[in-house]
Amino acid sequence: MKFLNLVFKVSIILIAFTYISKEFLIPEVSFQSNKDEYMKLTLACGFAMDSNWYIEQQSHSDLKKSSEIQLLDCHDYDKLRKQMLDDGISEYRLSGLGLVALEINQKPAEQLAAPHKFRER
């Protein structure tokens, strides 16, 4: 009886741990460990697609080859995105991360105004 009791408790603990891991811990760890790379690849892929649009309008074949190589950044982006979705991170959260990536190069007006303010008079 004691043994069954132990097996039951261990099973409950394992199920609970698995549930918590799958629903909360793994997505959070995946998010924290991959977010920088994800944002970097979001930018790199956007840049590669943007350049490709213009390069495709050219007739230079070697320039087009270089653009195809650059687009491998998008392959990396797709792979990481699918991996993170697999880890349980929601589409909404990834979209949010994508937006943050696009905002990396935005600067608040305050930063531009700061040098022009009196610090003492």
Added chain:
Amino acid sequence: MRIILIILIVFSNYVSASDIDFKLQKVIEIYGLQGFDCKAVQESDPSLSSLGEMLFESKLLSGGNDTSCSTCHLKDLTRVDGLSVSIGVGGSGEGIERLMEGNGIIVPRNSFTLLGRGHKDYSTYFWDGKVQNEANRLVSIIGDGESEGFHSPLSVAAVLPILARDEFLGLLSESKNNGMESIDSSYYEMRYQTASKALQKRILETNGKSWDELRAKFIESKLDLNKLELSNIGNAIASFLIEKESCIKNQWSKYIQGDHDALSETEKEGAYVFYGKGRCASCHSGDLLSDFKFHSIGVPQGDVGVSIYGQDLGRSEISLKDEDRFKFKTPSLLKISKTKPYAHNGVFEQLDDVVLFHLNPIPFFKDKKWSKKDYFNYGRVLSSRSDMLSYIDVLTEEDFNHLLSFLETL
């Protein structure tokens, strides 16, 4: 707690940095790279190699007996001279000594390395392409080459310096006395015949120990001095260069041929930049890292040049076409990190200077004093800059440094 975190990371299928080897495999596929093939060489006669080496090192072919091929293509300097522009006839010493000594005549172009120049796909020689292999037809300023007995484009290229006043023929005062003046005063189409006769006469008739040794070498190589032609000299020098200087074993070739440990991670990232967003391979293409076409990156003219008023109009000096002004042959990047300075006039002292100039020419001028000519002329040069440079997407210092690391492996 730490153990739990590690377990979670493992279970969360942590995706590490993208697989750079996978990307480079795609590079190799898309660009059809095979690595430098040492066996793929131009036609040559190996029995002339020893004579070619002697001719390459000998100053006897120059008007003032003061210049040899090796004067500007030094073995210890990866077959360049380390100077921005070379110092030809009238000079003495090697490398920087020639500049300091001050009596030599400036040859207003940068000396390029001769390594790998005997490769069968190496099709265009000199900064302005004055020797070219066009669809298996030899084209040069002294004729089609083949009818004159040259074995290869390299053979023709090997003799052109001998026909140039600043590089070999010598000062007018000297060349009048030794018959070399007749070469200088002929039109280029006639120079082959004139030079053949003048050199034959000198080699047959000049007395002295070193001349005797040279004559003996010709005989040893089974060349009849009474039928000596310029092409014999070109073929011999080319045979030497093909046998001794044409095989390049670099890390990038090893990687292409399957050794994935041949490059560090940084160098691999640099290769990805080179073939991708750096757009470098749009011109520096193939296993020889050149498309052998003519482009302009807007290199400043500096103080000396081969064209009128000390300019250097580049390819248009040969083609006479307006669209070729200020364009130069895409240099092969083989051994690039060991062949400074860079560009047709050696205006870039370091590799990072010339790489950055492709991206943005302005920082180069920030710390340099404009030459008087460039101050008034550079607008014309700038307008010739290739459109392709506008597609370079190297926007971070990290990418730039990776690119430089990769160039070291070529």
